[in-house]
Amino acid sequence: xxxxxxxxxxxxxxxxxxxxxxxxxxxxxxxxxxxxxxxxxxxxxxxxxxxxxxxxxxxxxxxxxxxxxxxxxxxxxxxxxxxxxxxxxxxxxxxxxxxxxxxxxxxxxxxxxxxxxxxxxxxxxxxxxxxxxxxxxxxxxxxxxxxxxxxxxxxxxxxxxxxxxxxxxxxxxxxxxxxxxxxxxxxxxxxxxxxxxxxxxxxxxxxxxxxxxxxxxxxxxxxxx
Numbered sequence: 001x002x003x004x005x006x007x008x009x010x011x012x013x014x015x016x017x018x019x020x021x022x023x024x025x026x027x028x029x030x031x032x033x034x035x036x037x038x039x040x041x042x043x044x045x046x047x048x049x050x051x052x053x054x055x056x057x058x059x060x061x062x063x064x065x066x067x068x069x070x071x072x073x074x075x076x077x078x079x080x081x082x083x084x085x086x087x088x089x090x091x092x093x094x095x096x097x098x099x100x101x102x103x104x105x106x107x108x109x110x111x112x113x114x115x116x117x118x119x120x121x122x123x124x125x126x127x128x129x130x131x132x133x134x135x136x137x138x139x140x141x142x143x144x145x146x147x148x149x150x151x152x153x154x155x156x157x158x159x160x161x162x163x164x165x166x167x168x169x170x171x172x173x174x175x176x177x178x179x180x181x182x183x184x185x186x187x188x189x190x191x192x193x194x195x196x197x198x199x200x201x202x203x204x205x206x207x208x209x210x211x212x213x214x215x216x217x218x219x220x221x222x223x224x225x
Contacts, residue, residue: 002043003043003084003085003222004043004081004082004083004085005043005044005083005084005085005086005087006037006045006046006047006078006080006083006085006086006087007044007046007047007086007087007089008046008047008048008074008075008078008086008087008088008089009046009047009048009049009050009089010071010074010088010089010090010097010100010101011089011090011091011097012049012060012062012067012070012071012091012097013059013060013091015048015049015050015053015060017050017089018038018046018048018050018051018056019050019056019197020194020197021040021046021197022040022197022198023038023040023046023051023197024050024056024197026038026051027051028047028051028052031079033079034076034077034079035047035073035077035078035079036078036079037078037079037080038051045080045081045083047074047078064096067096067100068096068100071097071100071101072104075104075105076104088101088105092126093126093129093130094129094130094133098133102137102139106137106138106139110139110140111140111142112139112140112141112142113134113139113140113141113142114141114142114143114144114145114181114221115127115130115131115141115143115144115145116144116145116147117144117145117146117147117169118147118148118149119146119148119149119169124168124169124172127144127169127172127176128172128176131176131178141178141179142179142181142221143173143178143180143181143220143221144169144172144173144178144179144180144181145181145182145183145184145217146168146169146170146180146182146183146184147184148184148185148186149168149183149184149185149186150183150185150186151185151186169183170183179220181220181221182213182217182220183213184210184213184214184217185209185210185213186210187200187209187210187211189209189210189211190209190210200214201214201215
């Protein structure tokens, strides 16, 4: 089934989605019902502060209130149309963007949060903090994704990059009682796709690496929802 999806990039200080999707230089237009998202395809609309910057190298040096005001406009003044899912990409940690997301979106219903980490112990410490944040504000954790889970060069060539002797994200999920959604390896094909502004799913050879892992995770999330 083809879903209608909205992708909202609220990593205001590091909006990378326009570059990764090949949409740099696109302009947001004001319609009768609000801002119109930039469409990558007929079923995928994107909104990001990256579309508003005159120069992609410009830094966004804003304090909390100004960030919150823009975030509120993204949620209330964007004409998403009829969509099945809205995916909100936030920066790492628990910052103003996360608090605003809870304040402005929770009343309309949030299905849940996906936490993304790496196998490093220093990253897993942050997972516990993010889980605590979600619990405090009443957000359901749909699951945890372990990113950069080893280096995948080919189907048979896989190298551990981080120490996984302590179980990584899968182990911490068991401890916290939250679902483990899967591992995404570091895949040169995925990196190349992002740098070349194209989808890794279009390259059939990528199916052996990150693209296949991502598809499995998506299926789990949609099924769980």
